[in-house]
Amino acid sequence: MAPSFNSSNSLYDFVVREGNGVKGVADLGLSEVPERYIQPPQERIKKHDSRPCDAPPIDLSKLNGAEHEKVVDEIVRAAETLGFFQVVNHGVPLQLLESLKDAAHTFFNLPAEKKAVYRAGVSPSPMIKLGTSFVPEKEKAWEWKDYISMVYSSDEDALQYWPNQCKEVALEYLKLSSKMVRDIVEALIGKLGVELDDSKMEALLGMKMVNMNYYPACPNPELTVGVGRHSDMGTITVLLQDGIGGLYVKVEEENDDAGKGEWLEIPPIPGALVINIGDTLQILSNGKYKSAEHRVRATSNHSRVSVPVFTLPIATERIGPLPEVVKKDGLARYREVVLQDYMNNFFGNVHAGKKSLDFARIN
Numbered sequence: 001m002a003p004s005f006n007s008s009n010s011l012y013d014f015v016v017r018e019g020n021g022v023k024g025v026a027d028l029g030l031s032e033v034p035e036r037y038i039q040p041p042q043e044r045i046k047k048h049d050s051r052p053c054d055a056p057p058i059d060l061s062k063l064n065g066a067e068h069e070k071v072v073d074e075i076v077r078a079a080e081t082l083g084f085f086q087v088v089n090h091g092v093p094l095q096l097l098e099s100l101k102d103a104a105h106t107f108f109n110l111p112a113e114k115k116a117v118y119r120a121g122v123s124p125s126p127m128i129k130l131g132t133s134f135v136p137e138k139e140k141a142w143e144w145k146d147y148i149s150m151v152y153s154s155d156e157d158a159l160q161y162w163p164n165q166c167k168e169v170a171l172e173y174l175k176l177s178s179k180m181v182r183d184i185v186e187a188l189i190g191k192l193g194v195e196l197d198d199s200k201m202e203a204l205l206g207m208k209m210v211n212m213n214y215y216p217a218c219p220n221p222e223l224t225v226g227v228g229r230h231s232d233m234g235t236i237t238v239l240l241q242d243g244i245g246g247l248y249v250k251v252e253e254e255n256d257d258a259g260k261g262e263w264l265e266i267p268p269i270p271g272a273l274v275i276n277i278g279d280t281l282q283i284l285s286n287g288k289y290k291s292a293e294h295r296v297r298a299t300s301n302h303s304r305v306s307v308p309v310f311t312l313p314i315a316t317e318r319i320g321p322l323p324e325v326v327k328k329d330g331l332a333r334y335r336e337v338v339l340q341d342y343m344n345n346f347f348g349n350v351h352a353g354k355k356s357l358d359f360a361r362i363n
């Protein structure tokens with residue numbers, strides 16, 4: 001018998017505690033989403049209010065050739081403006097990208113009890129977590145999304161603890177994307193006029209996490225969000241999205257206190273990966289590189305998957321604007337923070353655009 005959600009507690013039990021997630025809600029075939037998923041009007045995403053970002057993808061294979069400087073300039077320009085760009089010839093085989101999307105569908109189509117073993121608290125490893133929405137305990141309106149998050153500690157742990165349906169492809173993707181992450185971050189830091197030694201670079205790129213996101217088909221995409229407005233907290237994110245679309249990024253404007261900036265859709269490009277700048281790189285660059293505010297719309301007739309690799313500094317690393325940049329700028333816009341503290345603040349609060357950066361901002 002279909003559960004009836006006559007109190008918010010019973011919905012919480014079904015979705016969060018029992019691990020059914022929003023996939024479990026979608027599978028009930030309701031004609032309207034439960035009230036808990038209805039966003040306030042200002043957070044809803046109107047499909048026709050944005051236009052696609054028409055920037056061509058950057059060809060990363062050219063980083064190793066005669067056009068190196070030109071490609072670095074393209075990356076820097078994108079990081080200084082939108083904070084989002086797409087890349088091709090990135091070193092991750094296209095067949096692997098297809099396998100990743102298939103693996104995400106296979107995992108989320110498992111019966112709830114098979115997925116629920118990865119819930120926080122019962123998961124075989126603290127590095128693996130099945131979740132839904134972002135912080136359902138604190139959010140007034142939930143996001144229409146389930147995810148599994150896998151933090152890398154070693155190959156051995158990954159192969160032992162990550163779910164069978166996705167561990168091999170997720171590990172391969174994490175490894176093959178690491179080279180492009182390093183190349184891009186090196187290019188960006190280099191253009192700040194800073195040279196970092198290997199150990200500092202390793203520390204800035206030392207934590208890696210692969211997520212698989214699942215957005216089931218939604219009866220009311222106009223009332224909900226797949227993911228609400230947020231920036232990513234790490235150094236950079238590599239994102240594989242499928243062909244459905246619905247990822248939007250905000251064009252940042254000076255003095256945009258009213259939050260009126262335009263939203264651009266990052267259109268799916270077959271074979272391309274999406275790169276976005278995270279809060280850490282905005283802090284390191286003293287604000288020159290933009291951690292991009294983004295969000296995702298749900299869709300009525302398809303389930304969408306995406307597979308981000310988040311690259312973060314190691315938890316003990318102290319993050320602050322690089323001294324050479326502060327010297328040039330004449331002031332520091334952010335204070336130094338320990339990454340673990342930044343992370344606790346980030347994951348302890350609901351998505352609220354780029355508010356996460358306030359934790360380090362000097363006013």
Ligand SMILES: O=C(O)CCC(=O)C(=O)O
Nearest residue numbers: 213227241247296306308
């Ligand atoms: O699904 C997407 O396209 C983006 C997901 C995202 O922003 C995230 O996982 O941080």
Ligand SMILES: [Fe+2]
Nearest residue numbers: 230231232294
């Ligand atoms: Fe994100």
